[in-house]
Amino acid sequence: MTRLRPFLVPVALLAVLAVVPLLSLDIPVLFGGPLDTPGTLGLLALCLVFAGVALTYDLLFGITGLLSFGHALYFALGVYLTTIALTKWEWGLGKTLLVVAGVGIVVPLVLGMISLRVGGIAFAMVTLAFAQAGQVLVQKNPDGLTGGEEGLGLNYDAIPDAFVGVLNTRNLYWLALAYAAVVFLIVRWTVNSSPGHVLKAIRENAKRVEVIGLQPFRFKLLAFVLASFLATAGGVVWLMVLGTGASPQVTTASFTLALLVMVVIGGAGTRYGALLGGFLYTLADQRLGSLAGSSTIEKLPSVLETPLSEPLFILGTLFVLLVFFVPGGLAGLGARLRRVRT
């Protein structure tokens, strides 16, 4: 029993989340309709995808201490390569996923070997530059492959019927939940393994790791490739969940910054924190927009109304306040409250 104990909370949480599509609970303000309606389920699925993607970023930033500004590149790789293969090259789903998985390992392996030669701010800048190159490539629209500014619509013929259409939002929700759960398991397993201990050691003091006789470069590369590969998988799931196609917005530096904000809001390096941050950020980003049109906000004087109608203004302000007053993010806040109580 004691051996199973650490699994109690995650399994219970997973079970609760898994039955959500079967409940017709109506939570006002937070969601636009009852939980089992396609609109709400779609939103929740999106939140779960970003919970998982935020966790992949946490593996880099929070756990290994690598400040990357180019994580969007690998997410976009999954989104664009899948869309192009299915729509332009008309491949089957199986072949597409295999190739995406292969490319999702080779690209971060090559780029990681280059960018990890430098550390700290220089590493951040190189990753930013590579991601910028990816964005330029998508904008440039070579051979009409990426659709440039317009993005690229997805061809549904190759996707199983169970994941297409409004009626099947429930299945998409479960797909997103499975993605978040798998990322969580992999990150948890990695962190608790012996390479995972080295990763944490690198975050604390890379020099000492070297003195002990280990090569930080190899372990950093491992974390980089794993996090990027999982982000690529997240891009594929996102594509299915959103169900429209690839949009150039996922290639931007702002997309990576959003991931950074998610992780810091939740609490860097804590796993649960990143999941929570990704979930809440996406929920707030989506819902604040529709709340802005609501009567409560419109009644406010224009000095307050104008900024409050911008979700990013509220999220940014919240973010700055959290950095100032709650250094460990929401997870740190939870730990602190527990300490106060005992």
Next chain:
Amino acid sequence: MSTFVLLTITGLGLGAMYFLIASGLSLIYGLMGVLNFAHGALLTVGAYAAWWMSTKIDGSAGVKLLAGALFGIAVGALVAALIELVLIRPLYRRPVEQVLVTVGLALVLNALVEAIWGFDARAFPVPTWMIDTTSVLGASIPNDRFVEIATAALVLGGLTAFLRWTRYGLIIRAGVENRAMVTALGIDVRRAFTLVFAIGGAAAALAGVLSGVYFGVVDPSRGTSLLIFAFIVVVIGGFGSIGGTAVSAVVVGLIQQYANYYASSGLGDLAVVLLLAIVLLLKPEGLSPKVAH
């Protein structure tokens, strides 16, 4: 030949803008170790402040532009100084948090500009003589390119003189080299921090005004798109070095223009990224060592 001259001067004009943004970034990072992500937002705020002022006063486009520019620069310096005093200073000794705060601030400032003035581009007051062209070696060059280059050259000269011959310049140069030692000598470096932030904010706002002249319009995404190239310029030039920043700004601007024209449009950006990768792999510390001069 005339195309080459046009490309060169346009590239220099672009480099001038990069230099104005990058000089502030470089000094702030060199002195304080803060990578200021809000620098692009400062540029946007400065450009919009200038545009707003120019709609409030009467007169010719030249008068509007000049009044707008002065107002925009003042706003940029003021906002930057406030950011340093209120948000950066309390987080002294917590460098990661300082970077995070500037990221949040970039989101907030950009969202604020979008909320107040919307996403649409606004026409910038540009005097007709700046749109007219001058013939140089057979190429017709729009006059605003010369304004941009001259302004950046003036700022470069002014900053160099300030750093070399004034007491505060001396403190900043010494601070970039060894902050702990300057503090140990009993000099309050924090005042220099605020000053450097204000200078950087003013230069970024000036870059915003010039970008308004260069493109003819201002829009909310201007700062973010220029900021990424400014980062690349700073890294190539070496943090904390004004001279290195100027050289790398010119190189980046020129390469971008040449590659876009002679190779294929959009390739200029890729060429710059490639240049950054090469420089970092060969010389991780950038082209100049970390000394302000």
